Amino acid sequence: MFRAITVRLMQSIPVLLLVAVLSFILMHLLPGDPAVVIAGADATPAAVERIRRELGLDQPIWQQLLSWFLNLAQGKFGSSLVLNQTVLSAVAERLPVTLSLAALSLAITLPLGITLGILAAYFRSSWIDAGVMMIALIGVSVPSFWIAILSVILFSVTLGWVPSSGYAPLLTAGPGPWFASLIQPAMVLSLFQIGFLARMTRSAMLDVLDQDFIRTARAKGVSEWRTVGKHGFRNALVAVVTVGGIILSLLIGGSVVVEQVFALPGIGRLVVQGIMARDYPLIQGTMLLFGFAFVLINVAVDIIYTLVDPRVRYD
Amino acid sequence: MAEQPLLSVENLTVQFRGDAGWVNAVEGVDFAVGAGECLGIVGESGSGKSVSALSILKLHSPANTRYASGAIRYGDRDLLTLPQRRLRQVRGGEIAMIFQDPMSSLNPVLTIADQIMEPLRQHQGLSVQAARRKAIELLDMVRISDASRRIDDYPHRLSGGMRQRVMIAIAVACRPRLLIADEPTTALDVTIQSQILELLRELQREIGMSVILITHDLGVVAEFAQRVVVMYAGRVVETASVPALFERPMHPYTEGLIRAVPNLDEDVHRLTTIPGSIPDPSMSITGCRFSPRCREAVQSCLEKPPSLVDAGAGHLARCPPRIAAGGIS
Numbered sequence: 001m002f003r004a005i006t007v008r009l010m011q012s013i014p015v016l017l018l019v020a021v022l023s024f025i026l027m028h029l030l031p032g033d034p035a036v037v038i039a040g041a042d043a044t045p046a047a048v049e050r051i052r053r054e055l056g057l058d059q060p061i062w063q064q065l066l067s068w069f070l071n072l073a074q075g076k077f078g079s080s081l082v083l084n085q086t087v088l089s090a091v092a093e094r095l096p097v098t099l100s101l102a103a104l105s106l107a108i109t110l111p112l113g114i115t116l117g118i119l120a121a122y123f124r125s126s127w128i129d130a131g132v133m134m135i136a137l138i139g140v141s142v143p144s145f146w147i148a149i150l151s152v153i154l155f156s157v158t159l160g161w162v163p164s165s166g167y168a169p170l171l172t173a174g175p176g177p178w179f180a181s182l183i184q185p186a187m188v189l190s191l192f193q194i195g196f197l198a199r200m201t202r203s204a205m206l207d208v209l210d211q212d213f214i215r216t217a218r219a220k221g222v223s224e225w226r227t228v229g230k231h232g233f234r235n236a237l238v239a240v241v242t243v244g245g246i247i248l249s250l251l252i253g254g255s256v257v258v259e260q261v262f263a264l265p266g267i268g269r270l271v272v273q274g275i276m277a278r279d280y281p282l283i284q285g286t287m288l289l290f291g292f293a294f295v296l297i298n299v300a301v302d303i304i305y306t307l308v309d310p311r312v313r314y315d
Numbered sequence: 316m317a318e319q320p321l322l323s324v325e326n327l328t329v330q331f332r333g334d335a336g337w338v339n340a341v342e343g344v345d346f347a348v349g350a351g352e353c354l355g356i357v358g359e360s361g362s363g364k365s366v367s368a369l370s371i372l373k374l375h376s377p378a379n380t381r382y383a384s385g386a387i388r389y390g391d392r393d394l395l396t397l398p399q400r401r402l403r404q405v406r407g408g409e410i411a412m413i414f415q416d417p418m419s420s421l422n423p424v425l426t427i428a429d430q431i432m433e434p435l436r437q438h439q440g441l442s443v444q445a446a447r448r449k450a451i452e453l454l455d456m457v458r459i460s461d462a463s464r465r466i467d468d469y470p471h472r473l474s475g476g477m478r479q480r481v482m483i484a485i486a487v488a489c490r491p492r493l494l495i496a497d498e499p500t501t502a503l504d505v506t507i508q509s510q511i512l513e514l515l516r517e518l519q520r521e522i523g524m525s526v527i528l529i530t531h532d533l534g535v536v537a538e539f540a541q542r543v544v545v546m547y548a549g550r551v552v553e554t555a556s557v558p559a560l561f562e563r564p565m566h567p568y569t570e571g572l573i574r575a576v577p578n579l580d581e582d583v584h585r586l587t588t589i590p591g592s593i594p595d596p597s598m599s600i601t602g603c604r605f606s607p608r609c610r611e612a613v614q615s616c617l618e619k620p621p622s623l624v625d626a627g628a629g630h631l632a633r634c635p636p637r638i639a640a641g642g643i644s
Binding site for chain 1: 369372374378399403404405406407408411412414416419420421422423424425433434437438469471482485
């Protein structure tokens with residue numbers, strides 16, 4: 001087991017290298033120049049050229065890439081070109097926001113998505129099934145910025161229940177304001193995920209509920225509740241865990257749109273700022289960290305498989 | 316059967332939802348099983364034998380199934396109209412069932428212990444420790460060696476024959492009064508088949524339970540059952556004691572089935588078969604359902620559906636021309 005995890009982590013190194021190289025190439029394919037952004041609109045060409053040289057942007061691309069990797073090998077992610085702080089500290093500063101939002105969103109998504117999916121499968125082709133699938137369809141199809149704006153109009157402007165934007169840190173502002181600042185974006189974010197998870201849970205449960213062992217459970221005199229919950233859901237759990245991993249990956253990457261609408265200083269916004277300013281080290285660093293986070297989530301999902309399904313073994 | 320039977324199925328009609336409305340899967344089925352008796356139900360695929368068996372405990376999917384007529388009398392109760400909660404007390408407690416495919420009938424993510432303990436805790440209210448001790452005893456009883464270690468295994472570590480033994484252990488856990496075995500040996504190879512049947516016979520004697528054995532194998536019926544019900548296209552076509560059925564089959568279909576069993580004492584070059592195949596349930600046939608495949612069909616067979624007639628000594632057959640002629644052709 002331990003060996004299998006080590007092997008998986010080693011296998012991820014080429015993947016991460018590829019992520020780094022590809023994001024580097026993509027960034028340099030984009031038009032625009034960080035030196036111009038830093039120097040400002042009124043700078044002379046000579047000033048821009050000087051900044052470019054200082055940043056090492058006058059070197060050939062392969063040399064820039066090489067020196068970035070050499071720094072990385074020493075654990076240096078470098079400094080942001082525009083933020084006046086290191087990449088690691090910029091990420092560390094914004095990570096709690098994104099993680100808080102992710103945790104809250106997951107706490108809303110998992111119970112609701114799973115329950116709705118199981119109900120839809122159990123009452124297949126009934127009005128309950130149709131209703132759940134309708135909610136799920138709306139959840140995955142309606143753009144989140146639109147829902148976010150409607151939600152702000154209703155809950156922040158008209159009812160005044162929660163602030164319309166901004167983030168209150170848990171440690172300094174306390175749990176109340178923290179929760180109030182995040183519950184609305186978390187719910188908007190969850191709408192899509194609940195739809196996604198409910199659909200996947202439903203289809204996994206439909207497969208399972210047709211299996212012979214469900215009939216065996218009923219023939220034993222087990223209650224419907226236990227038949228569906230214990231015998232059924234335990235078997236659908238592999239699919240649910242997979243979807244849970246995908247959802248968590250999406251959440252860690254930060255929701256660009258939702259963070260933007262609610263002015264939450266999270267990772268998603270950081271990346272967008274970086275791209276706008278052609279902040280190469282920042283984008284490179286965050287991409288690599290995202291890649292690493294996805295790898296870790298996938299390894300965690302693989303480990304959870306072995307707990308959920310005794311037939312899965314890595315050895 | 317002079318005294319009251321343990322369980323009797325009366326005029327049972329089960330319908331499934333098809334593309335063009337409800338279709339009769341079985342129609343007007345009657346049979347009964349006495350206390351301690353073994354009843355065989357034979358027929359080919361699609362004859363409705365499994366449908367009838369699953370109906371006894373109402374194990375069909377409720378969304379696509381309708382019990383259009385009939386009753387399943389068990390004591391003074393009708394299982395078809397029993398409320399869900401009371402039906403659950405019967406399921407696995409008083410009437411238990413084992414199924415055709417032991418590979419898929421056990422839950423892959425639960426241990427053997429979990430699955431055997433479940434009915435014990437459900438129906439007898441045993442504690443976890445007591446249920447576990449009982450479960451090990453049951454595994455011993457169905458001859459699984461090293462039961463105290465095997466019990467914590469998951470089903471995928473067991474062979475097909477062992478899994479069917481586990482299924483049997485689950486079924487007999489609460490010492491049921493009736494065991495319904497739906498083709499229990501069909502998915503197993505021949506040597507295992509006879510071991511499983513032998514085990515069932517022993518357990519039947521020990522517990523004193525009745526058995527309904529569903530099979531397409533007349534050899535199994537001859538060995539195991541006291542009475543037989545022969546089904547064809549959703550109806551009972553003949554019912555008799557085992558000796559009577561083999562000595563004097565009344566229905567041409569039964570006769571065809573018996574002839575189709577190869578005789579080991581003779582040199583057989585070609586196996587005997589019944590030409591044609593079972594009609595689709597949605598197809599409407601006015602007369603006898605077997606008439607399209609019957610060599611002896613006369614005009615009256617095509618005109619109106621035959622009824623089940625007593626040919627004497629509890630031997631019933633659904634073939635008026637044969638009964639009028641006195642049986643054997």
